[in-house]
Every structure is written in C-alpha cells, then in structure tokens.
Amino acid sequence: EIVLTQSPATLSLSPGERASLSCGASQSVSNSYLAWYQQKPGLAPRLLIYDAFKRATGIPDRFSGSGSGTDFTLTISRLEPEDFAVYYCQQYGSSLGITFGQGTRLEIK
C-alpha cells in the first residue's frame, strides 16, 4: 500500500496567516490522484481538493493544492477562524487500495 506521511503533526498559526501543510507518499501517486479533506470535531470529513489541485464545489479560493509524484501541499492563503481543524490527505491512485495520511491539526496560536 502507499503510505502517506503528513507534516507537521500540529501547526499553530494566527488568523490571517498563511498555512502550508505537507503530504509525502511512500511511492509515486499515479495521475496525482490525491485529495485533501477538512474535519472538525464531531463532524464527518469534508472534501476540499481532488486530483491534487482541483477545488471541490463550494470551497473558497483561499484553499489551494499543489504537487505531484510523492510530494503534495495544501495551502490556505489567509486563515479564517473557521479553518482551524484537522486536515487529511488521501490517495486513490493505487490498485492496492485507498489510504489516508495521519492528519495535521491546525490550531489557533
């Protein structure tokens, strides 16, 4: 299986700052089939980004994705109070199955 490693585990920033979250894959993710999800406490995950850089319906343009191969990044250009949550990357390009990263907690500094 493809193992996804997210860094940092926790990111402490203030509203208005820029956030960069990383996701590294143990092998190349084919076709950049990588997604990002946001999860708030007690709620289901929400799709933000798919195919590495495409924003899902209704997602603000302050969220952007980039990367290819084994290195991917989720960037939040200017943090809003509602953006503080846990973020997961997920790959869906492997015939061996779908895997998620362990998550990055974005907390208010």
Added chain:
Amino acid sequence: EVQLVESGGDLVQPGESLRLSCAASGFAFSSYWMSWVRQAPGKGLEWVAKEKGDGREKYYVDSVKGRFTISRDTAKNSLYLQMSSLRADDTAVYYCAREWESGIFDSWGQGTLVTVSS
C-alpha cells in the same frame, strides 16, 4: 440534496457480529461506487471497503478481508457492512461515503459508533 444516514452501531463483545446500514437519498444510488471509512477514537481515517454501483466489484482493506462484507440493496437505496469476528481494534466511528469519481469521497454520512469490548 445528497443524504447519507448510517445506523446499526452498538457495543458488542469480541468475536461477535454486527451489521451497519447506510440509507442514501438525493442521488442515483445504483450509479455510484460507495465506501465505508472508519475512524478509531482520536485517530485518523481508514478506508475499509468499497462496492461498485451494480454490486459486481467489491474491495477491502487487508485487515478486514474475510471478516467484513459490503453489500447494497438498490431497491431500498441502502448500503450495508456485515461485520463478523469483531476485534477491539475494529472500535471506531464508521462512515459511509459516496465516491463522486473513483476514490474521491464527496459526500459523507454522520457516522455510527461501533465499540468492541468485553
């Protein structure tokens, strides 16, 4: 509006069985792959199983192969997860999720909690 509502979660003893259900509405259920994804308390997400819209293809994570079975009833617009030989490490919130395109989960239910403990 797409809606997914899970049910069936419970407290069970190790070795017992349980069936989860997911009622789908607001979309053409038989046209979509559907998955179960779980989240152990305080942990990350783990994909568990998926099934093609016509029910002819099913895939599982290695840790549940031979113990869990995914299925659907298109007449009832419902997805199921039959779980047997449950273990403590199966304890989690189980979400059903729609795959908008292969592997991309665009809609999720609210989850149902399964606790395996003696």
